[in-house]
Amino acid sequence: MSIRIDKDKCVSCGKCTDVCPGNLIYKDKNKKAFIKYPRDCWGCTACLKECGVGAINYYLGADIGGKGGYLYTEKDKDYLYWHIVNKDGEKRVITINKKESNKY
Amino acid sequence: MKLETRKIETDILIIGGGTAGCFSALTIGENSNAKVLIVEKSNIKRSGCLAAGVNALNAYITAGETPNSFVDYVKEEFDEIIREDLVYTIAEKLNKVTEKIEKLGLPILKDEEGNYVSRGKRSIKINGENIKPILASAVEQHKNITILNRVNIIDYIVKDEKIIGAYGFSLDDNVFLVIKAKAVICATGGAAGLYKPNNPGFSRHKMWYSPFNTGAGYAMGIRAGAEMTSFEMRFIALRCKDTIAPTGTVAQGVKTPQVNSYGERYVFSYGKPTTPMRIFATIMENQNGSGPCYLKTKGIMKKTEDQLFKAYLNMAPSQTLKWIENNTGPSQENIEIEGTEPYIVGGHTASGYWVDVNRRTTLKGLYAAGDVAGGSPKKYVTGCFVEGELAGIDALKYIENVSIENISDTEIEKKKSELELFLNNSDDFYSVEELEEAMQKVMDEYAGGISSKYGYNKNKLNIALEKIDELITISRKLKANDLHELLFIYELLDRLLVCKVLIHHLKARKETRWKCYQENLDHPNKDDDNFKKYINSKYSDGKVDIIYRDLIGRDDLYEHKNR
Numbered sequence: 001m002s003i004r005i006d007k008d009k010c011v012s013c014g015k016c017t018d019v020c021p022g023n024l025i026y027k028d029k030n031k032k033a034f035i036k037y038p039r040d041c042w043g044c045t046a047c048l049k050e051c052g053v054g055a056i057n058y059y060l061g062a063d064i065g066g067k068g069g070y071l072y073t074e075k076d077k078d079y080l081y082w083h084i085v086n087k088d089g090e091k092r093v094i095t096i097n098k099k100e101s102n103k104y
Numbered sequence: 105m106k107l108e109t110r111k112i113e114t115d116i117l118i119i120g121g122g123t124a125g126c127f128s129a130l131t132i133g134e135n136s137n138a139k140v141l142i143v144e145k146s147n148i149k150r151s152g153c154l155a156a157g158v159n160a161l162n163a164y165i166t167a168g169e170t171p172n173s174f175v176d177y178v179k180e181e182f183d184e185i186i187r188e189d190l191v192y193t194i195a196e197k198l199n200k201v202t203e204k205i206e207k208l209g210l211p212i213l214k215d216e217e218g219n220y221v222s223r224g225k226r227s228i229k230i231n232g233e234n235i236k237p238i239l240a241s242a243v244e245q246h247k248n249i250t251i252l253n254r255v256n257i258i259d260y261i262v263k264d265e266k267i268i269g270a271y272g273f274s275l276d277d278n279v280f281l282v283i284k285a286k287a288v289i290c291a292t293g294g295a296a297g298l299y300k301p302n303n304p305g306f307s308r309h310k311m312w313y314s315p316f317n318t319g320a321g322y323a324m325g326i327r328a329g330a331e332m333t334s335f336e337m338r339f340i341a342l343r344c345k346d347t348i349a350p351t352g353t354v355a356q357g358v359k360t361p362q363v364n365s366y367g368e369r370y371v372f373s374y375g376k377p378t379t380p381m382r383i384f385a386t387i388m389e390n391q392n393g394s395g396p397c398y399l400k401t402k403g404i405m406k407k408t409e410d411q412l413f414k415a416y417l418n419m420a421p422s423q424t425l426k427w428i429e430n431n432t433g434p435s436q437e438n439i440e441i442e443g444t445e446p447y448i449v450g451g452h453t454a455s456g457y458w459v460d461v462n463r464r465t466t467l468k469g470l471y472a473a474g475d476v477a478g479g480s481p482k483k484y485v486t487g488c489f490v491e492g493e494l495a496g497i498d499a500l501k502y503i504e505n506v507s508i509e510n511i512s513d514t515e516i517e518k519k520k521s522e523l524e525l526f527l528n529n530s531d532d533f534y535s536v537e538e539l540e541e542a543m544q545k546v547m548d549e550y551a552g553g554i555s556s557k558y559g560y561n562k563n564k565l566n567i568a569l570e571k572i573d574e575l576i577t578i579s580r581k582l583k584a585n586d587l588h589e590l591l592f593i594y595e596l597l598d599r600l601l602v603c604k605v606l607i608h609h610l611k612a613r614k615e616t617r618w619k620c621y622q623e624n625l626d627h628p629n630k631d632d633d634n635f636k637k638y639i640n641s642k643y644s645d646g647k648v649d650i651i652y653r654d655l656i657g658r659d660d661l662y663e664h665k666n667r
Contacts, residue, residue, distance in 0.1 A: 018147050020150075021147075022316045023275055042311075042314060044155035058425070059425075063306055063307050068429075069425060084428045094424070099211050100231060102159050102213070104357030
C-alpha cells in the first residue's frame with residue numbers, strides 16, 4: 001500500500017515528512033521527498049492532505065483490487081478537494097466542507 | 105556508531121501524543137503551571153490511529169441513556185469481564201469531553217434544536233478528518249507544554265520501585281535521551297502487527313489499527329514489572345474487505361443488515377449480536393459455505409451513496425477510491441466484509457495496565473491512559489480523552505510531594521550501551537523484517553490467527569511460546585544501520601514481549617468467553633464457576649506469572665495494595 005511522490009512537483013517544504021505517522025518519508029540529497037519504506041505505508045493519506053502542491057498521490061495495491069486509479073488532494077481554508085482519477089484518466093472531484101459534519 | 109547522551113527534566117512526562125496524551129497535557133496545562141513534556145514517536149499532528157481521521161464519536165451518552173446504562177451495555181458485550189468502576193468513571197465524563205473537543209473546533213452534526221445527532225445509542229456523527237491537527241494546535245498553545253516529536257521511548261527509569269523518567273532515542277540525531285520526571289503518563293497506543301495480517305505482500309500494512317502502534321507502552325510496563333490485565337481479550341474488527349474501512353458507517357449510519365451470499369440475514373442465528381458475535385457469525389457462514397458475507401447496500405439512494413463517498417474520504421479514503429476507480433458504488437453492489445487479524449488494544453477491549461480509578465498503574469509514579477489502560481473496553485476516542493484527563497489531574501496531585509531523582513552515570517551508560525550494541529552488531533544473519541514475519545506466522549498458526557479461524561489449544565500455545573522465545577533470543581543479535589532501523593528493532597522486541605504475555609494469558613483462561621476474541625478449543629464453553637475473573641500477569645526474570653483477580657463492581661473503590 002503506498003503513495004507516489006512526483007519529484008518535479010515537490011517543493012521540498014518538508015510537510016509530508018513531518019506528518020507521516022510511520023516516519024516513512026525522507027528527503028533525498030536534493031531535498032525532495034521520497035518514501036523510504038513503501039511497503040510500510042498505512043494508506044492514511046495524512047501526507048496528501050499536507051502537500052500543498054498535489055505532488056503526492058495514493059493508489060491501491062493490485063493485491064487488494066486496485067486497477068491503477070489514484071487520488072490526490074487540494075485544500076484551502078474551508079474545503080478539502082479530493083481528486084480521484086480512474087484507470088482511464090477520467091477525473092472526479094469530491095469537495096468536503098471541513099466544518100460541515102458528515103451524515104453517516 | 106556512538107550516541108551522545110542528552111538529559112532533560114520535566115514535571116510530568118507524557119509518552120505518546122495521541123488522543124489520551126494530548127488531552128492529558130491540555131488538562132494539566134489548564135489547571136497548573138507544571139512543566140509537561142509530550143514525547144511522540146512521529147509527530148503529534150497526525151500520529152497514531154487517528155491519522156486519517158474518524159467520522160463518529162462512538163462513546164457518548166445520548167438522550168435517554170445514562171452512565172449506568174452505558175456500563176450495563178459494555179458489561180453485557182464483554183460477558184461481565186470488565187472493570188465496572190473504570191467504565192463508570194469514563195461514562196460520567198463522556199459528554200463533558202465531547203463539548204470540550206467541539207469548542208476546540210471539531211464539527212459535530214446537530215439537529216434543528218441544537219442537539220447532537222446520534223448514530224446509535226452511544227454514537228454521534230462528526231467531521232473528524234482534522235481531529236489530530238485540532239488537538240495538536242490546542243496543545244501547542246500552552247506555554248508550559250513542550251513537544252518532542254520523532255523520539256522513541258524505549259524504557260522507564262525505575263528507582264526503588266518508583267518510575268522516575270524514561271529513556272529514549274532521537275530518530276534524527278545520534279542522541280540518547282535521559283528524561284527525568286516527577287510523574288510519567290503512558291499514553292502510547294495498543295499493539296498491531298503481532299499476527300500475520302489480512303492482506304499479504306505490498307498491502308500487508310492495510311490493517312485496521314495503526315501499524316505504528318507496536319505495543320511499546322505495554323512492553324515498557326511489562327519489563328518494569330507492572331501488573332497487566334486481560335491480554336487474552338483480543339480485538340478483531342469487522343471491516344470492509346481489502347480496504348479495511350469501517351463497517352459502522354454503513355451498518356449504523358445507513359442501517360443496513362449483514363447478509364450472506366444468498367441474501368440471508370445470518371447474524372441472529374448465532375445468538376445475541378454482540379461485537380464479537382458479528383465476526384464469529386461471519387466466520388461461520390464462510391465455513392458453512394454461505395460466504396462471502398456483505399453489508400446489504402445495493403439499492404440505496406444515489407444521494408446516500410454520494411454522502412458515503414464523503415464519509416469514507418474523511419477517515420478511510422481507500423474505500424471511496426476503490427468504488428470510484430471500479431466505476432461502482434454501494435448503491436450498485438453490496439460491500440463484502442471480513443474479520444481482521446487480532447490486535448491488543450485497551451480502547452476497544454480490556455487489555456492493558458491494571459489501573460485504579462485515577463489511572464495509576466501498580467508502579468508508583470506511573471499512570472496509564474487510553475489504549476494502554478486496561479479494564480475498560482469500548483472507551484474509543486472520547487473515553488481516551490476522559491482517561492487522559494483523569495490521569496492528568498491525579499498526576500498533578502502526586503507531583504506536589506515528589507522531587508526529581510538522580511540517576512547515576514553508570515546506569516545511564518549501561519542503558520546506552522544496549523542501544524549501541526544493536527548499532528555495532530556485526531551479525532546480520534536475519535533481518536528485522538524476516539523475524540517480524542516469523543513472529544506473525546507463529547502467532548497466526550499457533551496462537552489463534554486468521555488461518556486457524558481465531559481458535560487455539562494448549563498444545564499449539566506451547567509451540568507458540570517456544571518459538572516466540574527463540575525469536576526473542578535471535579532478535580538480540582540484530583543489526584541496525586541507522587536510527588530508523590534501530591526503531592524497527594525496538595518495535596520488534598516490544599511486539600515479541602507482548603506476544604509472550606498474550607500467549608500466557610490465552611493459556612490461563614481455560615474456557616471460551618468471547619468467540620473469536622478468545623476461543624480455547626480445549627475448553628469450548630464458558631466456565632463462570634472458575635473464570636468469572638480477570639486474568640492478570642506480572643513479568644520478572646523472563647517469566648510471566650498469572651494472577652486471577654475477582655471482579656470489581658461500579659461502586660467499588662479499587663485501590664492498589666502495597667504500592
